[in-house]
Each structure stands twice: as C-alpha cells, then as structure tokens.
Amino acid sequence: MFRLRLEALVAVAALISASCADVLTRGLCSRDDPDVQALGSALSPTAEIYFPGSDEFEAATTRWSVLETPTVNVVVVPGTENDVVATVKYANKKRLPFLVYNGVHGAITTLGRMDSGVGISLGKLSSVKIAGDGNTATIGGGTFSKTVTDTLWAAGKQTVTGTCECVSYLGPALGGGHGWLQGHHGLVADQLVSARIVLADGTLKTIDANSDLWWAIGGAGHNFGIVTSVTTKIFDIEHRDWAIETLIFSGDKLEAVYQAANDLLADGTQSADLINWSYWLNIPDFDPDHPVIMFYIIQQGVTAVDPTYTSPFHAIGPLSIQPQAGTYTDLAGWTGIANTSPPCQNAGLVNPRFPIYLYEYNVAALRTAYDTYAEAIGGSSVFNASLFMFEGYPTEGVRAQGLESSAFAFRDRRLLAAPLITYSPLDAERDAEAARVGNQLRQILHDASGLQEFGVYVNYAYGDETPEQWYGSEEWRQDRLQGLKAKYDPSGKFSFFGPVA
Incomplete structure (x- = not known):
C-alpha cells in the first residue's frame, strides 16, 4: 500500500x-x-x-x-x-x-x-547497472551525477556526466550536457544508446536512434517526456591521474590572463586532455575592493599540470598559485561544485544565470564586462555573492558528432560564459535589477563576438530567451522541433522548461 x-x-x-x-x-x-x-x-x-x-x-x-x-x-x-x-x-x-x-x-x-x-x-529511481560486456550501463532517471561517477569509477569505468555533483545525471543530458570528458567522447547526450520515456499521454516507450524522437531528446528533451532510465555508453578509465592548478589574479591582470587563455584554446584545437575554467568573484582576503579572477588549468593523465600550459600564467604575476593532484573524482571538489560546496546548497537564494556561447575570449569586451560586473557586485551590493563563470572545455569529441546530429545546436562553439547573479529574495524591483545586470553582461560579450546568432545553453538559461536562442535559429531545426512537438505533445504538457514553442 x-x-x-x-x-x-x-x-x-x-x-x-x-x-x-x-x-x-x-x-x-x-x-x-x-x-x-x-x-x-x-x-x-x-x-x-x-x-x-x-x-x-x-x-x-x-x-x-x-x-x-x-x-x-x-x-x-x-x-x-x-x-x-x-x-x-x-x-x-x-x-x-x-x-x-x-x-x-x-x-x-x-x-x-x-x-x-x-x-x-524521481529520487527513488536511482540506479547504475553495468552490462555484462562492460560497454554500457543502465542509469535510472533519478540518479545524480556523483552516483554515476563513483559507481562506474569503482568498476574501472567512466562516462561523460555533468560537472556538478549535486545535479542529476539526466537533467543536463536532456539539454545536451557538458562534462569533463567531452573532448574525448562528446556531450552527455551523445553517449545515450536508448531511453525509457513516458510520453504526454502516459504511454511508456523504449526509444533509440531508430525513433524520430531520438534527435530531439539530446538537446531539447525536457519538452517531450519523462525519461525514467537510459542505457549509455561507458568506457574503461583511460587516465587515473588528474591535476589542477588554481591561480588567482587581481582584476588589473585581466587582459594578460585571457590572452594567455586564448592561446590555450589554440584556435579550437585545445587538447582533449586540457580544460580551462575561471570565475570572477569577490574574495576580500585577496582584494577587498574588486572581484578577483580565479583561473583553473586542468589536465588529465598527469600528476602536475604541464609547465608549457602554466608558465605563461605564472609570468603574469598571480596573487596565488595552488597545484593539486588526484583523480577524476576530485574535480568537483577542486572547482567548488561538490555536494558539500556552497553552490550546491539550497539556501533560499535567487540564482539566475545568463549564459552565452562564444568562440574565444574577446579581451576588450571582457574588460568592459569586468568593469560593469565589478561595479554591480562590489562593496555592500546585494549581489556581492555572485559569480561570473567561464567554461573552456575541449570540443573535439563534441564537434565530431556533426552539427545536425541532435537538437543541441552549438557544437562549434568553444566557450560557455555565464554570469550567475546571486542574491537574497526581496521584491520584483530587485529581481528586475538582477536581470538587467545579467543581460547587460552577456550582451557586452555577444556584441563583441561577431556572431549573429545568440547561442544559449538551455540548462543554464535565464528564461527570457527565445527558442531559437536555446535550440538554434536554423529554419530546419525549428521546423523539426515543432513537428515533433505536434506529434508527441500536441497539448503542450511538457512546456515548462525552455519550451520549444
């Protein structure tokens, strides 16, 4: 009962x-x-x-x-x-x-x-079952990324998951899903082999690449059903050793830092073993008046990040350098997104993000954005707990799937930037000011990008963007999504998370 x-x-x-x-x-x-x-x-x-x-x-x-x-x-x-x-x-x-x-x-x-x-x-639908051949695993719809990572790691296996430990495995996957291993294997969604899905009328189906719906699941999946489990590709652990170097810079070093970061990107040929991330945030112990730049250089297969990558940053003059060595399971803790990290706590705060995809760091635009951001979150500002995030994953495995392979539209972009405006709830006026700041910051980056299309990672989206910005503006993409929506969810039962229409 x-x-x-x-x-x-x-x-x-x-x-x-x-x-x-x-x-x-x-x-x-x-x-x-x-x-x-x-x-x-x-x-x-x-x-x-x-x-x-x-x-x-x-x-x-x-x-x-x-x-x-x-x-x-x-x-x-x-x-x-x-x-x-x-x-x-x-x-x-x-x-x-x-x-x-x-x-x-x-x-x-x-x-x-x-x-x-x-x-x-879906919290009780949490499970990871490795197939006998060791090539796939079946993962329950309520399973968290950390559970997937830890279970597979203990068996000598791994797969692409979202980077943050406290989010579900499937939530990011349905919007594409970026992860540490994407340079080798592609997005989280690219690993999926089949899915059990409950459609809008309550029908339970198994779908795979033979289904017309499969294309939509990997990028716009929130719009089409409730995925109760998936079977996904898994891989033998290639590198047990991982290393990171965390460097903190004062804001006046911004131009030099991000010019060096562009060199790491190497015109889109960044090594699949190399990741660069950074945050802009207030750390008064380092600078009581301005946000600092916390820059991560992450490398797999080593016990210390190669000096070829770190030396240019050392020459800039960081306020702090912290090297660490460990395994893949340490990455979330190193980058502040483990289960126990502050960003993973449901603390009653407002946390809107304003993401945008880019090809490279436009140094002049970053200076304008930094100065605007510093003014908005500095001192006693109600937004002083905010972060500005820059995620520079390797993209070789993502691009290898082909631009038309799924509903995820931005495989050719190399960077994901997103101001995260954090504050305590108060009223509509404060909410509107946060939205103004966040949208202003990403507009600065877009205006300097040379891109006509405003690409947004739907899993980070604020909500005022358009379906074209979430899922790509090409007419064929929108037509395909609309056709699938009309076929599988004509009454719009699944229209609350980044609706396609």
Whole structure:
C-alpha cells in the first residue's frame, strides 16, 4: 500500500479550508478524494505521496533558485517507472499540469508557469547497472551525477556526466550536457544508446536512434517526456591521474590572463586532455575592493599540470598559485561544485544565470564586462555573492558528432560564459535589477563576438530567451522541433522548461 503522508493532512486542511473548490486545490481537498485514493492504489508499495505542510513536501519542492519557481499541490515519489505512468495518467484525468523534479537545480524562469499541479520526484529511481560486456550501463532517471561517477569509477569505468555533483545525471543530458570528458567522447547526450520515456499521454516507450524522437531528446528533451532510465555508453578509465592548478589574479591582470587563455584554446584545437575554467568573484582576503579572477588549468593523465600550459600564467604575476593532484573524482571538489560546496546548497537564494556561447575570449569586451560586473557586485551590493563563470572545455569529441546530429545546436562553439547573479529574495524591483545586470553582461560579450546568432545553453538559461536562442535559429531545426512537438505533445504538457514553442 502506498504511503500517504497523513501527518500533513491537518496542515493541508487549514491551507485549503477557505476554498476547497478553488483551482489551487482542485482534486486534492481530502485524502478521501476517490481519485487520490485510486492513484495511491495504482502505485507500487515503495511509492510515496507528499502534501503541503509536511517536511517531505518542503524538502522535495525547495529549489536551488527561488526565482519564479513552480507551484505544486502534491508530490508523488515513484518507486517504479510504472508509478510515473500512473501519475501522468492521474494528472491528465484531473486536468492538472505536472512537472518532474530531479535535483531541483533548474533555474529557468519558465518553470514559474507551472501552477497548481503535480510534482513527480524521481529520487527513488536511482540506479547504475553495468552490462555484462562492460560497454554500457543502465542509469535510472533519478540518479545524480556523483552516483554515476563513483559507481562506474569503482568498476574501472567512466562516462561523460555533468560537472556538478549535486545535479542529476539526466537533467543536463536532456539539454545536451557538458562534462569533463567531452573532448574525448562528446556531450552527455551523445553517449545515450536508448531511453525509457513516458510520453504526454502516459504511454511508456523504449526509444533509440531508430525513433524520430531520438534527435530531439539530446538537446531539447525536457519538452517531450519523462525519461525514467537510459542505457549509455561507458568506457574503461583511460587516465587515473588528474591535476589542477588554481591561480588567482587581481582584476588589473585581466587582459594578460585571457590572452594567455586564448592561446590555450589554440584556435579550437585545445587538447582533449586540457580544460580551462575561471570565475570572477569577490574574495576580500585577496582584494577587498574588486572581484578577483580565479583561473583553473586542468589536465588529465598527469600528476602536475604541464609547465608549457602554466608558465605563461605564472609570468603574469598571480596573487596565488595552488597545484593539486588526484583523480577524476576530485574535480568537483577542486572547482567548488561538490555536494558539500556552497553552490550546491539550497539556501533560499535567487540564482539566475545568463549564459552565452562564444568562440574565444574577446579581451576588450571582457574588460568592459569586468568593469560593469565589478561595479554591480562590489562593496555592500546585494549581489556581492555572485559569480561570473567561464567554461573552456575541449570540443573535439563534441564537434565530431556533426552539427545536425541532435537538437543541441552549438557544437562549434568553444566557450560557455555565464554570469550567475546571486542574491537574497526581496521584491520584483530587485529581481528586475538582477536581470538587467545579467543581460547587460552577456550582451557586452555577444556584441563583441561577431556572431549573429545568440547561442544559449538551455540548462543554464535565464528564461527570457527565445527558442531559437536555446535550440538554434536554423529554419530546419525549428521546423523539426515543432513537428515533433505536434506529434508527441500536441497539448503542450511538457512546456515548462525552455519550451520549444
């Protein structure tokens, strides 16, 4: 029998007593509602249902960013993929919207359009099962990236995952998915062999490259269904040794730092074993008045980063140099995105990002952006906990898949930049100012890029961008997405995360 969270019922009753027929509570006025009971009876013994007022509901619905968040009246925690089917059919019967919860790190403001529906939290669908031939693994839809990495590593295997430990494995994959190993193998989505997916009408299907829907899953997948599991390619560990050098520079060194960074990119031929990342952030111990530049040079297959790559940066005069050596499993901790790192905590903050893809670092534009950013987040600014992120992954494996191979449109871009404007929630005026700052910063970079198309990584998107900016502006791309949407989700059930229309 399903576990209905009875301890929440008193709180629910108080919440809805004034207007039980109101749209906010339709179909959920009582544990005795026959449709709720029917849903419970259809679920597996390990499934759970949470109502508002319970600690479990609060934990399941509290998001990493609290700007324009979805609102649900009930959370179903499936114990099996068939529980997902039952929940979707229940929501459709009640004419309620539904939304999958899988790490709650999606911060796109389009999620705020989800109002008064059913949350489907996939946390119990967490598993990693390696096939007997050692070439693939089946991964549950609720599995987190760290679980995938650690499980495979213990078996002498690895695959491309998102870089941040506290996000789900599949969330990034459905938007393409950047990762440390992409220079060798491509995006997270490029590794997928097949998927189990619940469609808008509650149908459960297995799809692979023979399905017309497969093209869309790898880049615009949030729009087409609930992926309950995937089978993905895995690989023998090629390099157990990894090394990083973390360098901190004062802002006046910006031009020299990013000219040296352009040399690392080597006109798009950056080694698949080499990654450069950087953050602009306030660290008062190094500079009490201006953001500093924290620059990472990461190399696999070594115990110390090759001086060929680090020496040009040493010559610039960093405030600090910190070399470290370890394994692939240390990368998230080194770069501040481990489970225990501050960016992974759901601390009740607003965390909008404003991403843009680039080909190279335009040094003059970076100076303008830095000065604008420093003014916006300096001193006692309410935005002083913000970051400006620059991710310079190797791209050989991504480009090798071909520009038309999936709905992910920006395989030829070499850099991903994104201001992350962090602040405590207050009012619409503060939200608008954060949006103004974030959009101004990426507009500066776009104007200097020489690119007509404004390319945005949908997994980082703010929400005011267009489908063309998320999924590519080519007419054939948009036509293909629209055709698939009309075929598989004509009623727009999956239209809350970066909708294609």
